[in-house]
Amino acid sequence: MEREDSRFTIVKEIFPSETLSIMGSVLAGLILSLIILEFKSFPILILLIPALLSLRGNISSPFIARTAKDLIIGQFNKRNIAENILSTYLLAIITAFLIGIFTLIINIFIFKFNYFSNELFILIPLISMLFTLSLVITISILLNSVVFKFGLDPNNIIPPIMTGIGEFFNVVFFYLTLILLGVP
């Protein structure tokens, strides 16, 4: 699919989905400040949150871009999809584990908070990221395919929509993980 997008085509395709992304992000911010603030361990959770939001973007955005690229250059097949998904999960597991370890080290040497046990520093990012990715991967493959079938460029439309959806569900799954693990 080779298209010559004009500047106005770019605006027309990106702006509506970017507006959705803004709404999702603002909503995520509101939910975060309304729900997570209530936790006793909030001072240490706030240290994890930016890294987790960043990790979701770092892992899912290249996944979405690779899927769009495969569709456009005609390499969107079962094997590539499977390898794309597997590599995304593996990257998420390794990085979530490291985020937990680094946050634990920062807490031990700088903040010295004692709200929950050390293993939760690893389990919280790991479980919430796996939940979030499972949803984001499924939705983004579906959306990429549908948008491409309609002759639009997935690169322009999907990333902002998925940021809104991803940020919102990232916060929701973060909250559910805290409940699941009994974080105070």
Added chain:
Amino acid sequence: MDYFIKVIKESIIVVIISSLIGILSGTFLSTNENILSTIPFILLLLPAINSLIGDISTIMISRLTTHLLIGSIPPSIKKSKRLIEDFIGLLLTILLSLAVLLIVGHIITYSTDISLVNPIEIEIIIILTIIIMFGLIFFMMFISSIFLFKRGKDPNNFLIPFITSLIDFLNPFLIIVFITIFI
């Protein structure tokens, strides 16, 4: 498993470094909590501002990668019609989206009783930050994409994780610096 190995090999280091920047960002924000808590409008919009620049940068990189792959942008550092159209299109989009962001922010502020301190100065700071970040990122990503593409690497795997984390750190950093200077 070539695809799998390529993705892991090209992404692992940059994703780990990016997550470390994310942790730094969290530490930076908590140490400047007093500035952010006195101007809650910034705190309310910060995740959305990060997302806005992050989204546009991701689109920019994935478009550049696709253009390089299909040959609509030559793999050399020079101006082309396609590049200029992408620059103007993305700039117009980010400015329009910023307008929406500020309007949504004001609506939420008025409906939730969040205090709005120095609204005009704050809006100028947000607009200035977005424009500076956009210009900086566009030229940095264009040059980096060509550099990586020429070496047979996929710019998507390297640049997207790197730039989104850099934005998460630079964005609050610039905003806090501007607040310190102007307010």
